[in-house]
Every structure is written in C-alpha cells, then in structure tokens.
Amino acid sequence: xxxxxxxxxxxxxxxxxxxxxxxxxxxxxxxxxxxxxxxxxxxxxxxxxxxxxxxxxxxxxxxxxxxxxxxxxxxxxxxxxxxxxxxxxxxxxxxxxxxxxxxxxxxxxxxxxxxxxxxxxxxxxxxxxxxxxxxxxxxxxxxxxxxxxxxxxxxxxxxxxxxxxxxxxxxxxxxxxxxxxxxxxxxxxxxxxxxxxxxxxxxxxxxxxxxxxxxxxxxxxxxxxxxxxxxxxxxxxxxxxxxxxxxxxxxxxxxxxxxxxxxxxxxxxxxxxxxxxxxxxxxxxxxxxxxxxxxxxxxxxxxxxxxxxxxxxxxxxxx
Amino acid sequence: xxxxxxxxxxxxxxxxxxxxxxxxxxxxxxxxxxxxxxxxxxxxxxxxxxxxxxxxxxxxxxxxxxxxxxxxxxxxxxxxxxxxxxxxxxxxxxxxxxxxxxxxxxxxxxxxxxxxxxxxxxxxxxxxxxxxxxxxxxxxxxxxxxxxxxxxxxxxxxxxxxxxxxxxxxxxxxxxxxxxxxxxxxxxxxxxxxxxxxxxxxxxxxxxxxxxxxxxxxxxxxxxxxxxxxxxxxxxxxxxxxxxxxxxxxxxxxxxxxxxxxxxxxxxxxxxxxxxxxxxxxxxxxxxxxxxxxxxxxxxxxxxxxxxxxxxxxxxxxxxxxxxxxxxxxxxxxxxxxxxx
Numbered sequence: 001x002x003x004x005x006x007x008x009x010x011x012x013x014x015x016x017x018x019x020x021x022x023x024x025x026x027x028x029x030x031x032x033x034x035x036x037x038x039x040x041x042x043x044x045x046x047x048x049x050x051x052x053x054x055x056x057x058x059x060x061x062x063x064x065x066x067x068x069x070x071x072x073x074x075x076x077x078x079x080x081x082x083x084x085x086x087x088x089x090x091x092x093x094x095x096x097x098x099x100x101x102x103x104x105x106x107x108x109x110x111x112x113x114x115x116x117x118x119x120x121x122x123x124x125x126x127x128x129x130x131x132x133x134x135x136x137x138x139x140x141x142x143x144x145x146x147x148x149x150x151x152x153x154x155x156x157x158x159x160x161x162x163x164x165x166x167x168x169x170x171x172x173x174x175x176x177x178x179x180x181x182x183x184x185x186x187x188x189x190x191x192x193x194x195x196x197x198x199x200x201x202x203x204x205x206x207x208x209x210x211x212x213x214x215x216x217x218x219x220x221x222x223x224x225x226x227x228x229x230x231x232x233x234x235x236x237x238x239x240x241x242x243x244x245x246x247x248x249x250x251x252x253x254x255x256x257x258x259x260x261x262x263x264x265x266x267x268x269x270x271x272x273x274x275x276x277x278x279x280x281x282x283x284x285x286x287x288x289x290x291x292x293x294x295x296x297x298x299x300x301x302x303x304x305x306x307x308x309x310x311x312x313x314x315x316x317x318x319x
Numbered sequence: 320x321x322x323x324x325x326x327x328x329x330x331x332x333x334x335x336x337x338x339x340x341x342x343x344x345x346x347x348x349x350x351x352x353x354x355x356x357x358x359x360x361x362x363x364x365x366x367x368x369x370x371x372x373x374x375x376x377x378x379x380x381x382x383x384x385x386x387x388x389x390x391x392x393x394x395x396x397x398x399x400x401x402x403x404x405x406x407x408x409x410x411x412x413x414x415x416x417x418x419x420x421x422x423x424x425x426x427x428x429x430x431x432x433x434x435x436x437x438x439x440x441x442x443x444x445x446x447x448x449x450x451x452x453x454x455x456x457x458x459x460x461x462x463x464x465x466x467x468x469x470x471x472x473x474x475x476x477x478x479x480x481x482x483x484x485x486x487x488x489x490x491x492x493x494x495x496x497x498x499x500x501x502x503x504x505x506x507x508x509x510x511x512x513x514x515x516x517x518x519x520x521x522x523x524x525x526x527x528x529x530x531x532x533x534x535x536x537x538x539x540x541x542x543x544x545x546x547x548x549x550x551x552x553x554x555x556x557x558x559x560x561x562x563x564x565x566x567x568x569x570x571x572x573x574x575x576x577x578x579x580x581x582x583x584x585x586x587x588x589x590x591x592x593x594x595x596x597x598x599x600x601x602x603x604x605x606x607x608x609x610x611x612x613x614x615x616x617x618x619x620x621x622x623x624x625x626x627x628x629x630x631x632x633x634x635x636x637x638x639x640x641x642x643x644x645x646x647x648x649x650x651x652x653x654x655x656x657x658x659x660x
Contacts, residue, residue, distance in 0.1 A: 177532065179576055179590065182591070189587065190587075204505065205578075206580060208578050248510040249535075250536045252577060253563065260510035264507075
C-alpha cells in the first residue's frame, strides 16, 4: 500500500533565549495510507503538536521531509496540493472569525480559492455543515452564539469544505464536555468512513485515540518510542513508557495505578543522554552495562509495529 | 456527626439577562477522613456549590439565597467575615485547577508557605521556615530547601500543584476542597498527585471534597459521589455502586459515553443527544428530560426531588442501595435497563 503521507526523519528545533536549543521533534518518521488514521499520543512536551504543525506546513522543519503522494509537501506547495491537507485545532474559537456568521467562515476557504460561483460556494458550505450534523440555519449565527460542541463541528466543516484527503486534528475533543465529546468522536468516525478521509489525530486522550485510529504512535520527549496497530498497542504495549502511560489512565470501575511512574519528563532543552526515558524507566536495570543511559535506542521495525527500546533486543517479556 | 453538612444551598447570579439560578437545593455531607466527589459537566454547578459553601463567591453578582453549611457544627454562612477567614485558613484547605492563579508570582514558594503558617500560628520565623521545608518534603518535592527559594514560574506544572497542596495542608485543615486538582496535568503526573493526596489523607485524616468532570478519576478516588446536572444533585451514593448500577438516566448516559481503553469498539459510542439547558431559561420539570431516553409526560411537569432509591424503586432486588439517593421518578426502569445490558 503506497502512503498518502510520508514523513521522513523530521526534526524541529527552536533556538532558546539562552543560546541553547529546544529539541521539540527529533527524527520522527511515519506514514499514513489513503483513508488510514494514525493517532499520535504523548504527554505535554512530547512534541506531538509540533510534529502535526510541521506536517501541516505551519512550522518549518529543521531537517527531514514531508511527502504527499511522494511529492515534497510544505507551505510552498501549490494551492491544489495544500488544499488536500487541512487542520482542525483544539480551540475552534481560534479558527472562526468572531465578527462573521459561521457560515461565512466555512465558505471562506472556497472563496480564497475562487472555487465555483458564490451560489455553489454557499451550497457547498451548507452541505459541509449538514455533514457535520449542524442545522444549516445555524450558518447565520455568530461563533459566540454556539455551544463549544457546535463550534467544533463548524471548525470541522470548514476543514472538510475543500474536500481534503488528509485531516490533521490537534486535540479536537480536549476542550469539550464529556457528553459532547462522545458526539464529536462519533462524528469524526462517521466522516472518515463517508468521505474516505485519512487522519493524523494528535491527542493526549488515549481512549479517544483508540476509538478513532487503527494505528497509534507514542511520543516521548520529541521521539516516537513505539508504534503499533491499536489491537496490539492497547492489549500488549511493549515500551515501558507506553505501559506506564496506559496504567496511569483512570478507568471507570478500576482502581488507580498503585505505583505510578515517578518523576516528570526532562526538559527538551536538555534531553537526557541515551534513551530519553531512562531516568524514569522502571526497567532500565534489566538492561546490561548502562546501555540505556549511554546509547540512543533505534526505532526498530517488528512487522506492523516498531519499538525503540534496548529491552527489545534482550527479548521483552510481555506481562 | 459529619464533619461537613451542607443543606438546602441555593445560589443565584445577577446577570445582564436577569437572575440566574446556579445551584438549587444542594446538599452534601462528609465524614472526617472521607473523600466525596461532586461530578458534573461545565455549568452543572459543582464548582459554584463548593465555592459557595466556603463563601468564596463574589457577592454580588452571586447571592446565597438559602442554606446551611455546618463545619464541625458551626454554620459558616452565619459567621462574621473575620471569624470566617480564620476558619478558611485553618480548617479548610483549597487546591484549584490552575495553581498559578493561587500562587503569588513575585513571592518565593518559601515566603508564601511561611506566610500561610504565620497567619495562623504565633511561632518564630525560623521555625516557620523549617515547617515550610518539611511541608515541601512531605508532598514529594526533591531538595525542598533549595525549592523554598524558587518562584512559582520556575517549577513545572506538577511541582506547582504539589506546592499548592503543601500550602493547603500546612495548617492541617480538616477538610480539603480540591476543584479539578489534576485536570491540567498529564496522566502520569495526575496518578502521582492522586497517590500523594491519598497518602496525606491517610496520615492526617483529612476529608476531601473532590470536584471534577472526570468520572473515571472519581471511580478510583472517592468513596461517595454526587452527580450534578443543571445546578442540582441528581444522584448520590457509594461510588462503586453508583458506577456499577446507576439509577439516574443522566448518570447512566454519562457513564456509557466515556470512551475507555477496554470496552468493545463495535458500533458508535453511546451519546447524550443535545446540550445542557441554558440556565437563563429553566424548565419547570426535570432539567434532563429533553435529553433523556426514559422521559414520561410527568417529567416535564414536575421537578423530581432527590429521594432514597429504596423508596422510589420498590422491587430493587439484587441492587445494593446503601445510602443511594436519586432525583428521578423512572429510576426503577433505569436500574432494570442497566441490569439487562
């Protein structure tokens, strides 16, 4: 299967004020087939949002490349290529003009492209709102007159109106209330099926990612540490960080983790030597000769999954 | 006698659109050393209730219309402001979602801790400094001595929340009010803080009123839970029983709509259609009726009272209903549906 999106060795580094360098994203490679959905999960500072922004062309990569159907993709790509990739953010307020009715915001991308006539543009905007489960009459309302869930639906409609092939979603459900979140999760699943969309879904909410995406990549301090189909990642996680992360997610009817992961991630200004997770890793003693603190583990492919952990070389025992 | 007993609390807000009822007929009781959760979505009145019982809401626009808040037998709503301040610092501790808003940005962590100690105790500053250091060590902050000199912005989000907990507990309050204490934090840090709160609770016998939107967090943390919707408690009971056998349609729907790491992925996630009601336009009937799958005609005519489940479900065989209360006339059908599914 040829990939719709292919990201090769992406790095994003920022200069810090004190002359040091923020290593936000380091050597990230991933691919998404047409119609596929990859979840990118991790905690704050893991670089997942920066990765998404770099792929969307909103952030210049320091190294590496982004390919769409094999062609280099970025802010300088032709408009026809750029409209194939759209982005939805956590806070829909930011992508909707507060002084314009929301219908106008949905229509705007078409107007910018000069697509069709004013009449057909309006019709497409209303169809996009309808596809997102919104009454077309809401098109005349202003963003502040809508609920948070309705605003996020409008933001999704705005992304879909140009008929993209890949939608990059950055924490699209994180600001929503529980009952509304479920509605938007279902909507995202429906839209994907209906329009054959591919998703890059960035979220810290593992249960939502499990619902929406069939593949998941886990990031820690700028790097992918494990990638696997959801059927494997949630049932038999292999990286010690993935395991700790899953164990820390509170679940209804389950007691909280007895021995939570200690410490906090190091600063991306000064990532630890070797494996960035080694200072917190409960299993580093199982690896001989301080390898974890000395040598960066490579992301090794194992069939449909990939893992960056020295334990793997010593045959990881599954729990 | 309970440590905290809140009865019939009613809070309104003056808005440009008129008076809005934020909390109605709210009650909760907490025993010493116990954790009780208030769960609800935004606008459900959970934070307003918690702030109102400590009289921390700005009045106006807020107005406490009725109610009693008995802390160890004394009604906080009747206390003069000066006495109330003493109670707030000494007997009540507070932890909020965003510690940056409660910590002074230009004072070191040490100065703020010392101040919190010295306001309530006449002891020498050196002793206060020593206690501040202990307090930081107790919440798991490594190298507490040097952290005393740190300003809030020099700490990570997790460390700031630990410092906030240290500050809230330094006077050994009997009750800690924790409003979304871990919501802004990553899950691994959240797990650390929950473990810390539980350890401190065991050691000092502190009662905790936990306010959160996160049912899963409550499930592992709070002994009893009150579920709030549109300003009222709609169901309360032992957490383990409430999540296993919800008796209010809203509790049931909310539990089903939370995505989990283990439930089946077949079919769509069950949702609650629609959105919560606008508090400026309250209904006469049950506030959840427009979104409820169990609605009958009478639901739209009368607001159901919060009553013990045993009374509203005569034949609730097999359901342990210890201290369960529910505001729904159809709870019998809700329990039956839950048992079937």
